[in-house]
Amino acid sequence: MATSSRSRETFDDSDTWHDEMHSTIEAWVQDLVDEVDDAVSREQFTAWLDVQSRFHDYSHRNTLLIKLQCPVTTRVAGYRTWQNEFGRHVKEGETAIWIWEPIIAKQCPDCGNSPSYHERSGCEYDETPPDSWEKGPVGFRPAPVFDISQTDGEPLPDLETEAKGQADELVSALLDAANSLEVDVEVVPPRDWSYENAKGVCEYRPQGQPRVAVRDRENDADLAVTLVHEYAHVLLHGGVDDEAERSKRELEAEAVGYIVGRYFELDTSGSAFYLAGWHGDEPETIIDRLERISSTAQEIIDVVSELINDE
Numbered sequence: 651m652a653t654s655s656r657s658r659e660t661f662d663d664s665d666t667w668h669d670e671m672h673s674t675i676e677a678w679v680q681d682l683v684d685e686v687d688d689a690v691s692r693e694q695f696t697a698w699l700d701v702q703s704r705f706h707d708y709s710h711r712n713t714l715l716i717k718l719q720c721p722v723t724t725r726v727a728g729y730r731t732w733q734n735e736f737g738r739h740v741k742e743g744e745t746a747i748w749i750w751e752p753i754i755a756k757q758c759p760d761c762g763n764s765p766s767y768h769e770r771s772g773c774e775y776d777e778t779p780p781d782s783w784e785k786g787p788v789g790f791r792p793a794p795v796f797d798i799s800q801t802d803g804e805p806l807p808d809l810e811t812e813a814k815g816q817a818d819e820l821v822s823a824l825l826d827a828a829n830s831l832e833v834d835v836e837v838v839p840p841r842d843w844s845y846e847n848a849k850g851v852c853e854y855r856p857q858g859q860p861r862v863a864v865r866d867r868e869n870d871a872d873l874a875v876t877l878v879h880e881y882a883h884v885l886l887h888g889g890v891d892d893e894a895e896r897s898k899r900e901l902e903a904e905a906v907g908y909i910v911g912r913y914f915e916l917d918t919s920g921s922a923f924y925l926a927g928w929h930g931d932e933p934e935t936i937i938d939r940l941e942r943i944s945s946t947a948q949e950i951i952d953v954v955s956e957l958i959n960d961e
Contacts, residue, residue, distance in 0.1 A: 668948075675909055675944045679936055682908050685922035686933035695926055697807040704735050712749040716795070719747045724847045725798040725806070732796065738803030746794030757786035764788040809923040812872040813907075815916035821870050823957040824877045830953045833884045834861045835877070850876040852883040860884045871916045875907040878950060882906035885946050898935055900928050902943055905936045909947040914954075 689695050705725060708716065716723055726747065732738045755764040760775035767788070768780070798806070828835040843865045845851050849872070850864035862880040867873055882903040904921050911918040925933055936943065 671948055671951075672944055675947060676940060678909050678912055679905060679940055679943065682905060682921060682925075683933045683936055685919055686925045689922040689926040694807065695809065695923065698809050698927070701736070701806050706731075708749065715749050716747055720797055721844065722799070722846060723747070723797040726795045727798075728793065728795050732801050732803070736804065736806065738798070738801040740796045740801050744796060744800040746796060748792050749795055750790040751793035752787040753789040753791055754785050755788045756780055756783040757788055758783060762786070762788070809920075809927060811920040811924040811927075812869055813875040813911050813916050813918045813920055814869075815871040815911075817870040817874040817914070817916060819958060820874045820914050820916075820954070821877070823954045824874055824881075826957050827881075827950070827953045828862070831881055831884065831950070832859050833881065834859050836861070836863045837866045837873070838863050839866050850880040852880045852887075854888055860888060871911070874914075875911045875916065875918060875921075878910045879903045879907040881950055882946050885949065886942060898939070901925060901933070901935050902939055902946075905939075905943045906947045906950070909943070910950050910954075913947075913951055 705727060708726070716726055727735070729740055732740060753764075757764065758768040758773060758775055758780075759778070761768060761771050761773035763771050763773065765780040765783075768775075825835060825837070845863070845865070848865070849867075850862065853861045853863070855861060862877070862884060864873060864876050864880060880903070883899065886902055886906075887899050904924055908918045908921040
């Protein structure tokens, strides 16, 4: 995956500007698709994907229990799982997060009870003996789990998704652009951030302008691309409430961030790893939505460029 910065494209102020920009964005979108394909084949991504597959997918009820007890959780696993699967150990004095763990046992095909409870339930099923029954959940018991922040040990593989480059001027212009884009924006200190490991969020409000909040960080380039990503959600996805579209919306927003960041001379190759981590859609979907991505990127570039040139 490329890591070197790219110089900014320049376009004459002429009648052909729009076509030139569109052609350049089309080429950059193809670059992004190629970079995602390359990212998927890299050892770093394979190692990350392997670790993700070993984390349990908790039920909605258990997810709520986890969040109620520890709102800032990111990765959760049992005491032995941290030791045996990830080479980490729970730190002394940490308080467990309690969930409901299913009890798996032989299960009566009729009443659903385990053999011992089946005998006491009055169920008259006797077509097959208990030894031949399939296993299934017959009850629940409390079980302790711990967040990764409560553990020490071997680091988990991570993906290098952050943008790089000089962007202090760009961040300032993007914040000023919120008025023209009709969005409320807020940069939130890390200590006050309440959206787990998300870098930014976009909230649509029935009354008033959409709200974008981003977690502050030292990396101005990554902060700038996150702002663009969330602005793209505002411009593209207001009023859309379709879970099946979620991954497509992420592809679109990240593609806009990649393009705008690249236009302003940032290294946005980390977007490839970000998109590789999304499931459900192939990166070629970006090409299918080129017109939406291109027009949104151009709108943000126009507003921000004017603000920068006026300074």
